[in-house]
Amino acid sequence: IARTVCRRAERLLVALHQEEPLRAEVLSFVNRLSDCIYTLARMEDFTAYITEVTQRVLAKLDTRTAHDVHQTHGEVTMDESSWLREQVHILCKRAQTKAEAMQVPVVIAVVDAKGMPVLTYRMENALLVSSELAPGKAYTAVALKTATSELKETIQPGSDLYQIEAMVSRKLVTFGGGFPLYYKGKLVGGLGISGGTVEEDCCIGRYAMEYLEANHGK
DSSP: OOOHHHHHHHHHHHHHHHHHHOOHHHHHHHHHHHHHHHHHHHHHHHHHHHHHHHHOOOOOOOOSSSSHHHTTTTTOOOOOHHHHHHHHHHHHHHHHHHHHHHHHEEEEEEETTSEEEEEEEOOOOOOEEEEHHHHHHHHHEEEESSOOGTGGGGGGSSSSSTGGHHHHHHHHSSSSSSEEETTTTTTEEEEEEESOOOHHHHHHHHHHHHHHHHHHOO
């Protein structure tokens, strides 16, 4: 509604300008104000529906039970946060070991349940762009509560998350290499691997995740 009113005002000003010259700044301001309102409207839509979108993705992927979803909505306790920081070095070492065996230099990133960086490690000769992609994959796995490799179908035209990258201010990476980290049924962080092909990144990430799944479950 606000944008409609603004555009109407712009048309009236343009008509007035044809009869009585106006300052160029006035016309520019109203035009940009319309763009600003449009951007704010898109952000408002995203904020209002992010919970619904997340639930729809989880239901579509069917990766966890309803009980698990309920548990991950709670706040991460100090014990869980400490556990993540204890395991992060093991995850990094296992990922590095696998990457070295495959001769694929990668960047390894871990974020906490709020998407904040916990660790970023760049192997020698890793691609520079991987320094942005690995944290992006880890964050995406936390933000959408699923492995990024599972998002391929949901971002296609007509699917639930089509063009979601354009609706958020923080970068999302919607191809393989990101993994959500769980502890006792709660989402505590995310792991991101970048440097090889999508298949290689997923292989390295899965190798690192095997330790957690073997010792703490999925």
